[in-house]
Amino acid sequence: MTAASATLGRRAPTVSAHGLGGMLRGAASFVAVIALLVIAWEAAKWIAGDPWREVLGVPFEPPHVPWLDIKQLNDQNLPHVWEIVGAYFRPATRNSDFTLGAVLIDAAIFTGRSAVLGFAAGAIFGLILAIVFVHSALLERALVPYVIASQTVPIVALAPMIVLWVGRDWGSVVLVSAYLTFFPVTIAAVRGLASPDPRALELMRSYATGWWHVLWKVRFPAALPYLFTAFKISATASVVGAIVGEEPTGIRGGLGRAILQFNEQYISGPEKLWATVFACAVLGITLFLIVRVAETLVLRGRSAPSDL
Amino acid sequence: MTGSPPIVRLGSVGKQFAVAGGSTVALEGIELAIAAGEFVSLIGPSGCGKSTLLRIIGDLIRPSSGTVEVNGKPAVRARRDRDYGMVFQAPVLFDWRTIEQNVQLPLEIMNTTRGDRARRAAEMLDLVELADFRRHYPWQLSGGMQQRAAIARALAFEPKLLLMDEPFGALDEMTRERMNDELLRIWERTGTTIVFVTHSIPEAVFLSSRVVVMSRRPGRITHVIDVDLPRPRTDPTRESERYFELVTAVREALRSERGAEDLGALDAAEITGEPLA
Numbered sequence: 001m002t003a004a005s006a007t008l009g010r011r012a013p014t015v016s017a018h019g020l021g022g023m024l025r026g027a028a029s030f031v032a033v034i035a036l037l038v039i040a041w042e043a044a045k046w047i048a049g050d051p052w053r054e055v056l057g058v059p060f061e062p063p064h065v066p067w068l069d070i071k072q073l074n075d076q077n078l079p080h081v082w083e084i085v086g087a088y089f090r091p092a093t094r095n096s097d098f099t100l101g102a103v104l105i106d107a108a109i110f111t112g113r114s115a116v117l118g119f120a121a122g123a124i125f126g127l128i129l130a131i132v133f134v135h136s137a138l139l140e141r142a143l144v145p146y147v148i149a150s151q152t153v154p155i156v157a158l159a160p161m162i163v164l165w166v167g168r169d170w171g172s173v174v175l176v177s178a179y180l181t182f183f184p185v186t187i188a189a190v191r192g193l194a195s196p197d198p199r200a201l202e203l204m205r206s207y208a209t210g211w212w213h214v215l216w217k218v219r220f221p222a223a224l225p226y227l228f229t230a231f232k233i234s235a236t237a238s239v240v241g242a243i244v245g246e247e248p249t250g251i252r253g254g255l256g257r258a259i260l261q262f263n264e265q266y267i268s269g270p271e272k273l274w275a276t277v278f279a280c281a282v283l284g285i286t287l288f289l290i291v292r293v294a295e296t297l298v299l300r301g302r303s304a305p306s307d308l
Numbered sequence: 309m310t311g312s313p314p315i316v317r318l319g320s321v322g323k324q325f326a327v328a329g330g331s332t333v334a335l336e337g338i339e340l341a342i343a344a345g346e347f348v349s350l351i352g353p354s355g356c357g358k359s360t361l362l363r364i365i366g367d368l369i370r371p372s373s374g375t376v377e378v379n380g381k382p383a384v385r386a387r388r389d390r391d392y393g394m395v396f397q398a399p400v401l402f403d404w405r406t407i408e409q410n411v412q413l414p415l416e417i418m419n420t421t422r423g424d425r426a427r428r429a430a431e432m433l434d435l436v437e438l439a440d441f442r443r444h445y446p447w448q449l450s451g452g453m454q455q456r457a458a459i460a461r462a463l464a465f466e467p468k469l470l471l472m473d474e475p476f477g478a479l480d481e482m483t484r485e486r487m488n489d490e491l492l493r494i495w496e497r498t499g500t501t502i503v504f505v506t507h508s509i510p511e512a513v514f515l516s517s518r519v520v521v522m523s524r525r526p527g528r529i530t531h532v533i534d535v536d537l538p539r540p541r542t543d544p545t546r547e548s549e550r551y552f553e554l555v556t557a558v559r560e561a562l563r564s565e566r567g568a569e570d571l572g573a574l575d576a577a578e579i580t581g582e583p584l585a
Contacts, residue, residue: 197398197400199396199398199400200402202363202368202394202396203394203400204417205368205387206366206368206390206392206393206394207390207414207418208387208388208389208390209417213417217413217416217417218402221402221404222404224404299404301404301406301445302403302404302445
């Protein structure tokens with residue numbers, strides 16, 4: 001056993017990609033990937049989509065005729081990147097005073113609030129469940145099958161029932177979001193809370209401590225790296241949960257509603273649905289990054305954080 | 309053992325472990341009294357139950373039969389009264405705490421005030437010569453330094469008894485000898501009673517006032533060898549005539565308990581740990 005593995009089996013930090021240079025490199029690679037995606041997207045349309053007619057509202061009709069004609073790449077199915085970007089700056093609907101961008105930011109904040117509440121509720125519930133499981137093998141054996149079963153039921157089937165029980169309000173949305181959040185937390189927390197070296201538990205026993213000290217001073221800190229891994233999964237799942245939860249509740253003002261609305265208007269304005277989809281992605285990435293920053297702060301001095 | 313009441317008293321202690329299809333006898337008929345201030349080593353082949361015996365003294369394992377008294381009270385009481393500190397083969401330091409915070413852990417649990425904790429931790433880190441590393445995290449320290457931090461933690465609440473389970477078993481020979489010197493210095497300064505489990509004959513002889521030799525299956529005490537080497541023990545001690553005689557005596561005690569069929573099962577450490585005479 002090496003010295004490093006003897007300290008409760010966690011890795012010693014390696015040189016990490018942090019500091020200003022690392023952040024700049026990270027930002028540069030992010031921009032590069034976006035640029036490559038845009039180029040690939042437009043290249044596909046150039047080769048097999050519709051000819052260009054305008055760029056950001058300016059008529060632009062080069063004598064270009066695509067070599068191939070593939071239905072999936074036409075303007076109806078795959079709008080030009082600038083159409084989607086432009087949609088953010090045009091009115092959300094024909095008679096709207098607000099741009100689509102402003103509407104989607106509002107919607108993302110609305111949905112984000114439900115997602116954060118759902119994430120918090122799910123994380124707390126998931127953690128409590130794990131604490132119970134770690135302390136009672138009997139309850140673990142009895143309850144784990146149901147916890148697993150809960151995750152095999154499609155949320156789209158369950159969400160309407162939750163709405164029936166809880167009502168057509170934000171409580172349902174938070175509950176659906178929490179439902180998608182708790183499972184990864186439970187799984188990771190059970191693993192993490194059980195991760196301390198058995199000798200660490202003997203040590204605590206030699207101090208004649210109660211379970212509370214063992215939990216708070218040993219098990220919980222040892223579980224934190226596991227928990228943050230789960231939190232990162234759950235952060236994105238909580239956004240999906242909030243969006244899915246908004247649809248059967250019919251709540252207005254969130255991204256779920258925006259998706260339904262622009263889905264109906266897809267024929268007249270496909271770029272609006274695409275713009276909404278990207279707004280959902282940005283919301284998920286934002287929550288993920290918040291968790292990651294929290295992880296870096298909380299686990300400072302421990303092992304090196306990765307990009308995930 | 310000059311009349312002072314024993315700090316550990318074991319009376320016909322036995323331990324059976326349940327195994328598939330019955331039970332196996334790990335320890336049988338253990339009688340041992342350890343006086344305050346003694347340094348006693350338990351030595352024996354793998355599976356002789358010496359670590360189990362140490363854990364029974366510390367009430368981490370309950371014996372199947374017999375009585376265990378620590379400090380004149382049942383082992384359970386002694387544990388609840390926090391009468392002993394524990395050091396394992398691995399340092400078992402917590403990654404998320406600095407060295408200083410690791411040493412303070414038992415004091416936090418025992419509700420010592422913040423000021424006392426800091427003072428006590430500083431004293432202990434001075435004692436193990438880690439004062440300059442108190443703000444470091446465990447993974448920034450070498451194996452030997454980590455083990456010194458574990459010793460500081462075990463001594464932080466001034467236990468009357470220190471139980472050590474092969475604490476230097478994972479260290480290289482050079483580091484181990486240096487740690488042996490350190491441990492003797494700490495023992496002499498603190499006056500703590502130490503029960504020390506080891507695989508290494510030279511280590512047991514160098515450190516102990518008595519070496520308790522155990523046999524395997526069932527685990528029994530076969531010899532108790534008094535080590536009359538003068539103190540303080542230093543490098544010249546390791547080269548003295550008497551030291552080699554005692555090492556030989558312990559080795560022969562171990563060998564006499566070993567059937568020829570068991571020779572193959574000898575621990576490598578027992579052979580390679582011996583100095584060339």
